[in-house]
Amino acid sequence: MQAESTVLTPPLSTTYEAVIGLEVHCQLLTNxxxxxxxxxxxxxxxxxxVSVITLAHPGALPKANRVAVEYAVRMGLACGSAITRRNxxxxxxxxxxxxxxxxxLSQDKGPICVGGQIPVRAKGFDGTLRDTAIQLHxxxxxxxAGKSIHDIDPNATxxxxxxxxxxxxxxxxxxxxxxxxxxxxxxTEVRRLVRYLGICDGNLEEGSLRCDVNVSIRPKGxxxxxxxxxxxxxxxxxxxxxxxxxxxxRQVMLTETGGRIIQETRLFDADLxxxxxxxxxETMNDYRYxxxxxxxxxxxxxxxxxxxxxxxxxxxxDLYHKLTTQYGLPDYDAxxxxxxxxxxxxxxxxxxxxxxxxxxxxxxxxxxxxxLSEKNLRDRQFPxxxxxxxxxxxxxxxGTISQTAAQTVFGLMVEQPxxxxxxxxxxxxxxxxxxxxxxxxxxxxxxxxWPDKVEQYRKGKKNLLGLFVGEVMKKSKGSADPKLxxxxxxxxxx
Numbered sequence: 001m002q003a004e005s006t007v008l009t010p011p012l013s014t015t016y017e018a019v020i021g022l023e024v025h026c027q028l029l030t031n032x033x034x035x036x037x038x039x040x041x042x043x044x045x046x047x048x049x050v051s052v053i054t055l056a057h058p059g060a061l062p063k064a065n066r067v068a069v070e071y072a073v074r075m076g077l078a079c080g081s082a083i084t085r086r087n088x089x090x091x092x093x094x095x096x097x098x099x100x101x102x103x104x105l106s107q108d109k110g111p112i113c114v115g116g117q118i119p120v121r122a123k124g125f126d127g128t129l130r131d132t133a134i135q136l137h138x139x140x141x142x143x144x145a146g147k148s149i150h151d152i153d154p155n156a157t158x159x160x161x162x163x164x165x166x167x168x169x170x171x172x173x174x175x176x177x178x179x180x181x182x183x184x185x186x187x188t189e190v191r192r193l194v195r196y197l198g199i200c201d202g203n204l205e206e207g208s209l210r211c212d213v214n215v216s217i218r219p220k221g222x223x224x225x226x227x228x229x230x231x232x233x234x235x236x237x238x239x240x241x242x243x244x245x246x247x248x249x250r251q252v253m254l255t256e257t258g259g260r261i262i263q264e265t266r267l268f269d270a271d272l273x274x275x276x277x278x279x280x281x282e283t284m285n286d287y288r289y290x291x292x293x294x295x296x297x298x299x300x301x302x303x304x305x306x307x308x309x310x311x312x313x314x315x316x317x318d319l320y321h322k323l324t325t326q327y328g329l330p331d332y333d334a335x336x337x338x339x340x341x342x343x344x345x346x347x348x349x350x351x352x353x354x355x356x357x358x359x360x361x362x363x364x365x366x367x368x369x370x371x372l373s374e375k376n377l378r379d380r381q382f383p384x385x386x387x388x389x390x391x392x393x394x395x396x397x398x399g400t401i402s403q404t405a406a407q408t409v410f411g412l413m414v415e416q417p418x419x420x421x422x423x424x425x426x427x428x429x430x431x432x433x434x435x436x437x438x439x440x441x442x443x444x445x446x447x448x449x450w451p452d453k454v455e456q457y458r459k460g461k462k463n464l465l466g467l468f469v470g471e472v473m474k475k476s477k478g479s480a481d482p483k484l485x486x487x488x489x490x491x492x493x494x
Contacts, residue, residue, distance in 0.1 A: 020177035027208040034167035035062030046160040056101040068167035071199035076113030098146030106142035108289040113139035122185040180244040243268040349386035405430040
């Protein structure tokens with residue numbers, strides 16, 4: 001089916017509003033699958049992580065993964081959800097070639113987490129920035145399906161069952177989002193939360209975090225919901241936002257030209273920036289849910305819940321508050337440092353060895369972050385140790401090296417991590433010269449070479465001080481302490 005044009009004139013966007021709901025799937029970082037002991041790992045050879053339970057052999061009995069249950073509860077607690085204490089898994093019946101049982105074990109009437117919210121700051125379609133709390137309908141536990149591969153054999157579809165049975169949480173929002181930016185910010189915050197909690201790696205490119213969006217439109221001021229269209233298979237936060245925007249524009253154009261929006265599933269073409277029809281959904285699917293007779297209910301006791309709560313890490317909002325109050329950082333610094341748990345933990349490790357909190361933040365936001373790739377951050381492979389960075393900051397504060405020299409020393413620390421900053425600075429001749437006799441000799445030479453500038457300075461042109469300091473720094477080849485040079489020049493000129 002050919003995708004409709006997505007060109008939208010500005011007046012149309014002021015007439016209609018988007019109503020958006022998200023369904024976010026997060027694969028859980030457990031060692032084994034949701035209901036089997038098969039390994040749960042990405043990238044293995046096809047069909048090497050399967051067992052009789054995954055392959056649905058007769059008589060094979062599933063058993064719920066305790067860690068997966070705990071991970072789901074962690075996410076619920078982080079979102080302020082109510083935790084369901086008695087959890088029943090149901091069979092969701094539908095045909096999937098990569099789901100050997102012919103049904104998926106999921107939760108139907110009683111999801112493990114009910115309600116909750118995730119606060120975001122995002123732009124509406126009118127461009128206005130606002131703080132809003134995206135409301136969750138629920139979070140439920142289920143198992144993933146396998147993977148169909150269509151590009152190996154031209155005459156057949158190949159099936160890889162490694163992913164079948166992988167534990168998932170599915171987060172379902174209320175239809176409360178109103179813009180593409182809200183959808184993007186929500187998904188960004190979900191990814192950050194699951195990484196902080198250590199329950200999912202959040203890699204959209206590997207499919208461990210996936211998102212489907214439901215979009216409808218209605219005239220502004222109307223409360224009744226419009227016809228919902230689902231857009232599936234979105235593999236990046238940027239494409240989620242583009243898909244929402246494109247589908248909103250398509251529906252507006254269709255409505256304005258007298259067309260009819262139908263309930264359907266569509267795919268997003270990232271190259272064209274358009275959605276295209278996949279299949280119609282005139283009625284709700286009849287999945288014929290019923291409780292799985294092979295699985296006992298999972299009961300979360302008071303003691304178990306208290307133990308999960310006790311093991312919760314500090315969340316981004318808590319750490320943001322800590323950075324702005326205890327460490328006195330500006331909002332910008334705190335927001336950037338709390339983007340990843342690994343980053344803020346490294347920052348606190350540095351601050352445990354130096355009281356210069358803002359200087360530590362500047363180094364992390366600048367040189368350290370420039371050296372980090374996404375993979376290195378995830379693997380906690382920082383270019384220098386927290387102890388070494390604190391030692392470098394100490395050298396600057398004591399006046400042993402200049403800020404300029406410190407940049408050179410940092411580069412050497414990355415290449416030679418076994419050597420201390422002081423060793424490297426000494427070996428490279430980067431220690432600042434604080435010998436007043438040596439510096440006074442350089443200053444006298446500079447002032448003697450610029451008699452006219454000295455006279456202008458004494459007549460009130462005080463901005464010439466920078467010229468004199470710069471000349472002394474050149475003659476010292478950067479080794480002079482600029483603060484001391486500044487003071488000595490002022491004394492000489494007065």
